[in-house]
Amino acid sequence: xxxxxxxxxxxxxxxxxxxxxxxxxxxxxxxxxxxxxxxxxxxxxxxxxxxxxxxxxxxxxxxxxxxxxxxxxxxxxxxxxxxxxxxxxxxxxxxxxxxxxxxxxxxxxxxxxxxxxxxxxxxxxxxxxxxxxxxxxxxxxxxxxxxxxxxxxxxxxxxxxxxxxxxxxxxxxxxxxxxxxxxxxxxxxxxxxxxxxxxxxxxxxxxxxxxxxxxxxxxxxxxxxxxxxxxxxxxxxxxxxxxxxxxxxxxxxxxxxxxxxxxxxxxxxxxxxxxxxxxxxxxxxxxxxxxxxxxxxxxxxxxxxxxxxxxxxxxxxxxxxxxxxxxxxxxxxxxxxxxxxxxxxxxxxxxxxxxxxxxxxxxxxxxxxxxxxxxxxxxxxxxxxxxxxxxxxxxxxxxxxxxxxxxxxxxxxxxxxxxxxxxxxxxxxxxxxxxxxxxxxxxxxxxxxxxxxxxxxxxxxxxxxxxxxxxxxxxxxxxxxxxxxxxxxxxxxxxxxxxxxxxxxxxxxxxxxxxxxxxxxxxxxxxxxxxxxxxxxxxxxxxxxxxxxxxxxxxxxxxxxxxxxxxxxxxxxxxxxxxxxxxxxxxxxxxxxxxxxxxxxxxxxxxxxxxxxxxxxxxxxxxxxxxxxxxxxxxxxxxxxxxxxxxxxxxxxxxxxxxxxxxxxxxxxxxxxxxxxxxxxxxxxxxxxxxxxxxxxxxxxxxxxxxxxxxxxxxxxxxxxxxxxxxxxxxxxxxxxxxxxxxxxxxxxxxxxxxxxxxxxxxxxxxxxxxxxxxxxxxxxxxxxxxxxxxxxxxxxxxxxxxxxxxxxxxxxxxxxxxxxxxxxxxxxxxxxxxxxxxxxxxxxxxxxxxxxxxxxxxxxxxxxxxxxxxxxxxxxxxxxxxxxxxxxx
RNA sequence: GGGCGGCUAGCUCAGCUGGGAGAGCAUCGGCCUUACAAGCCGAGGGUCACAGGUUCAAGCCCUGUGCCGCCCACCA
Numbered sequence: 001x002x003x004x005x006x007x008x009x010x011x012x013x014x015x016x017x018x019x020x021x022x023x024x025x026x027x028x029x030x031x032x033x034x035x036x037x038x039x040x041x042x043x044x045x046x047x048x049x050x051x052x053x054x055x056x057x058x059x060x061x062x063x064x065x066x067x068x069x070x071x072x073x074x075x076x077x078x079x080x081x082x083x084x085x086x087x088x089x090x091x092x093x094x095x096x097x098x099x100x101x102x103x104x105x106x107x108x109x110x111x112x113x114x115x116x117x118x119x120x121x122x123x124x125x126x127x128x129x130x131x132x133x134x135x136x137x138x139x140x141x142x143x144x145x146x147x148x149x150x151x152x153x154x155x156x157x158x159x160x161x162x163x164x165x166x167x168x169x170x171x172x173x174x175x176x177x178x179x180x181x182x183x184x185x186x187x188x189x190x191x192x193x194x195x196x197x198x199x200x201x202x203x204x205x206x207x208x209x210x211x212x213x214x215x216x217x218x219x220x221x222x223x224x225x226x227x228x229x230x231x232x233x234x235x236x237x238x239x240x241x242x243x244x245x246x247x248x249x250x251x252x253x254x255x256x257x258x259x260x261x262x263x264x265x266x267x268x269x270x271x272x273x274x275x276x277x278x279x280x281x282x283x284x285x286x287x288x289x290x291x292x293x294x295x296x297x298x299x300x301x302x303x304x305x306x307x308x309x310x311x312x313x314x315x316x317x318x319x320x321x322x323x324x325x326x327x328x329x330x331x332x333x334x335x336x337x338x339x340x341x342x343x344x345x346x347x348x349x350x351x352x353x354x355x356x357x358x359x360x361x362x363x364x365x366x367x368x369x370x371x372x373x374x375x376x377x378x379x380x381x382x383x384x385x386x387x388x389x390x391x392x393x394x395x396x397x398x399x400x401x402x403x404x405x406x407x408x409x410x411x412x413x414x415x416x417x418x419x420x421x422x423x424x425x426x427x428x429x430x431x432x433x434x435x436x437x438x439x440x441x442x443x444x445x446x447x448x449x450x451x452x453x454x455x456x457x458x459x460x461x462x463x464x465x466x467x468x469x470x471x472x473x474x475x476x477x478x479x480x481x482x483x484x485x486x487x488x489x490x491x492x493x494x495x496x497x498x499x500x501x502x503x504x505x506x507x508x509x510x511x512x513x514x515x516x517x518x519x520x521x522x523x524x525x526x527x528x529x530x531x532x533x534x535x536x537x538x539x540x541x542x543x544x545x546x547x548x549x550x551x552x553x554x555x556x557x558x559x560x561x562x563x564x565x566x567x568x569x570x571x572x573x574x575x576x577x578x579x580x581x582x583x584x585x586x587x588x589x590x591x592x593x594x595x596x597x598x599x600x601x602x603x604x605x606x607x608x609x610x611x612x613x614x615x616x617x618x619x620x621x622x623x624x625x626x627x628x629x630x631x632x633x634x635x636x637x638x639x640x641x642x643x644x645x646x647x648x649x650x651x652x653x654x655x656x657x658x659x660x661x662x663x664x665x666x667x668x669x670x671x672x673x674x675x676x677x678x679x680x681x682x683x684x685x686x687x688x689x690x691x692x693x694x695x696x697x698x699x700x701x702x703x704x705x706x707x708x709x710x711x712x713x714x715x716x717x718x719x720x721x722x723x724x725x726x727x728x729x730x731x732x733x734x735x736x737x738x739x740x741x742x743x744x745x746x747x748x749x750x751x752x753x754x755x756x757x758x759x760x761x762x763x764x765x766x767x768x769x770x771x772x773x774x775x776x777x778x779x780x781x782x783x784x785x786x787x788x789x790x791x792x793x794x795x796x797x798x799x800x801x802x803x804x805x806x807x808x809x810x811x812x813x814x815x816x817x818x819x820x821x822x823x824x825x826x827x828x829x830x831x832x833x834x835x836x837x838x839x840x841x842x843x844x845x846x847x848x849x850x851x852x853x854x855x856x857x858x859x860x861x862x863x864x865x866x867x868x869x870x871x872x873x874x875x876x877x878x879x880x881x882x883x884x885x886x887x888x889x890x
Numbered sequence: 891g892g893g894c895g896g897c898u899a900g901c902u903c904a905g906c907u908g909g910g911a912g913a914g915c916a917u918c919g920g921c922c923u924u925a926c927a928a929g930c931c932g933a934g935g936g937u938c939a940c941a942g943g944u945u946c947a948a949g950c951c952c953u954g955u956g957c958c959g960c961c962c963a964c965c966a
Contacts, residue, residue, distance in 0.1 A: 011926085012926085267964075273966065276966095284964085286966075289964080392894070392895075393894090559903080562903085575928085644904075656931095749932080751919095757923080840910065844910080852945095864909080
């Protein structure tokens with residue numbers, strides 16, 4: 001049993017211990033485990049699986065904070081909630097990491113051999129692969145950690161094989177010799193979208209290609225002279241007069257003795273360079289296609305390590321492709337083939353993993369025919385089964401899908417899902433099976449060799465939404481949680497991953513994998529620069545969490561969700577929000593001083609709000625509004641609105657006004673007033689903790705745990721629902737009046753430099769009897785909050801001379817200052833006000849004088865303008881009077 | 891070459907279907923007022939990039955221009 005004193009939380013919020021404690025408690029309680037109860041709505045998310053090699057960066061922190069907010073919200077709403085965690089085996093990235101490790105021991109993967117190497121990778125994964133999962137847990141991510149998946153798990157591997165085999169049988173997977181993007185460093189084929197194009201300043205070389213009979217020459221332009229060695233033709237436009245006569249003439253390829261033909265192809269741009277294009281079918285995508293159209297032979301001169309091969313000729317064989325370029329240029333120049341060299345800017349493809357310049361190469365690879373799959377995905381977005389947020393991505397999505405090419409899925413690396421295809425050594429049959437075949441179904445031979453290639457990592461992540469739920473088995477998880485509710489990710493993997501999940505989900509589940517896609521921005525440093533280790537501008541979320549607390553970081557990231565493309569993160573901001581967390585902590589501490597000993601039944605006073613004093617009716621009404629706003633914003637993924645609504649309410653309304661106002665009651669000798677204040681205070685605090693919990697789970701859970709009464713975990717308590725009886729517009733309006741009066745008096749005090757401890761008098765003139773009564777009723781409270789000795793309220797009467805004046809709407813506030821009025825300052829202040837009112841009046845009067853406005857505007861708009869005018873007129877009159885009076889004082 | 895996003899207070903950004911320009915931070919002035927100086931009270935600060943147009947009414951809708959940034963693309 002806790003003693004009351006222990007319940008009075010420590011003076012500053014010490015997050016380190018608190019966070020550790022709740023991480024353990026939540027874990028032990030099993031409160032994050034998925035529930036699958038009949039008759040409840042389901043809400044599920046699959047985590048974008050971070051690379052198993054990854055360490056948590058700010059992007060992950062943002063991404064997972066947003067997911068956690070939704071998950072915690074829906075869990076508290078009582079939905080069947082599932083958040084599936086896991087990691088991606090990240091083929092190339094992981095293989096690179098382990099290869100580097102081997103390199104330190106002076107070994108290569110070839111030294112080990114395939115099986116031993118893969119063994120090594122699994123060892124590595126065992127030791128270090130769990131890091132990011134621990135880091136996500138530290139973030140407070142409320143995943144069902146018992147369900148952690150890995151794309152190389154047995155279950156997921158089974159799904160991968162199943163999908164591969166089915167697509168193959170449907171004719172949607174095929175093997176063929178086509179041109180692909182090749183990374184000479186990673187030593188593997190890459191998909192089109194794994195190649196990043198980067199504008200670079202290069203050179204355009206103009207080279208003479210003499211006629212075979214020596215009667216003339218054609219000049220071609222190229223950025224890659226080394227590929228000259230692999231040319232098998234020159235192409236010109238069929239309508240190009242300059243080259244018509246070349247149909248029968250062969251060209252002698254410089255530096256070689258080969259004679260190559262001239263072909264005529266529409267693709268050639270007559271305006272570019274000389275209008276003659278050298279064709280290297282084996283090392284350029286366009287040339288490859290031109291070659292196909294004209295049956296040109298393919299000649300591969302660069303090997304898979306980026307080194308020139310035998311076919312390049314003995315002078316060049318063994319040279320790196322870039323060294324070869326220099327040598328080719330040198331020789332061309334020496335032999336008089338080089339006409340000139342121009343500076344030229346062009347886009348060069350790079351491997352997205354290692355940034356090496358990629359090499360287009362013909363190669364035997366496996367492909368997915370994506371057209372039919374892509375069509376299904378496009379249809380799902382078009383007819384609204386999937387909604388992309390923000391919708392500005394729709395067009396980009398469509399245009400990408402329209403231009404999609406077949407997906408090269410084979411990778412020449414070792415770490416990954418090995419392609420389930422075997423070749424029969426005896427009859428040459430290709431066997432594709434989900435289980436390893438023992439003998440050839442055609443000739444019954446047992447000498448079968450499996451493909452050595454593995455699948456593109458994105459192939460397995462494309463299945464993630466259903467493979468993690470046990471597919472191809474018809475599991476209860478699939479029945480309950482598929483399709484998932486929303487996929488939250490940054491826009492940069494919309495095509496790599498999101499689009500492919502759509503294709504696979506629709507094809508194999510016959511249902512979308514998620515109903516919504518929420519795309520958030522990329523996190524940059526405070527200058528908008530990409531964070532990178534070499535620039536040294538990386539903000540490490542773990543360091544931030546250690547310094548400011550996890551809740552502060554989560555709260556900082558939440559408002560950024562709204563931002564379009566990039567987020568400029570400045571650590572100063574995190575510090576600002578730490579202050580907010582601390583504010584909440586202290587407000588709770590204050591509340592506990594008054595409610596720690598209460599029975600939970602004190603909160604029953606809110607059942608009849610109409611019987612409560614104004615300030616309580618006001619805060620309850622504002623709380624109801626807050627609940628409404630927060631729920632709606634959460635339902636619409638407006639995370640920034642969730643954060644700011646909470647922030648404004650807690651700091652400005654609850655702390656600055658409500659807590660200050662009820663101090664009198666809490667300390668007073670009036671049992672009823674005290675009980676009412678305690679009951680409402682506790683209610684509002686409980687509500688706020690619940691509303692904040694999805695964003696800041698730790699501090700709210702901690703405060704919750706020390707509130708009076710036996711409590712279940714906040715994480716599984718119920719999310720607030722709007723109580724209609726709390727809504728009270730009249731109370732809100734009346735409180736606003738009182739707050740306006742208080743602000744006015746405070747303003748006078750501050751402007752007149754009246755010391756805060758000095759008690760002074762004030763007079764309020766309010767012609768409207770109802771409002772005058774309201775002000776008078778709360779004279780004590782107003783005096784309390786503004787340190788008045790006497791507050792007089794009158795409907796009409798003499799304006800005191802020698803007093804500072806403040807006009808609130810049409811209400812005049814006077815503070816007599818006995819000769820201390822700074823006339824010049826007063827006049828300046830009044831004049832400032834008058835200018836503002838004048839400007840607004842001009843607008844309003846302009847509208848009301850406009851017949852077309854009166855004729856066209858909606859009735860309520862006109863009524864609004866009229867009311868506005870009335871108020872401004874009244875205020876203006878009072879301001880003018882005040883100005884006149886002060887002048888006379890001088 | 892296409893496409894997309896941004897331009898609102900000194901800074902970072904909100905501003906939903908068009909009807910009196912907002913927040914946080916920063917700035918200035920005053921306060922240790924019994925939860926919080928990581929705080930309280932008060933104040934100042936904006937031709938909403940520019941030019942046209944639609945409308946009774948435009949930060950918001952349309953057209954164009956200018957910067958800044960991103961994505962896609964087979965001019966070698």
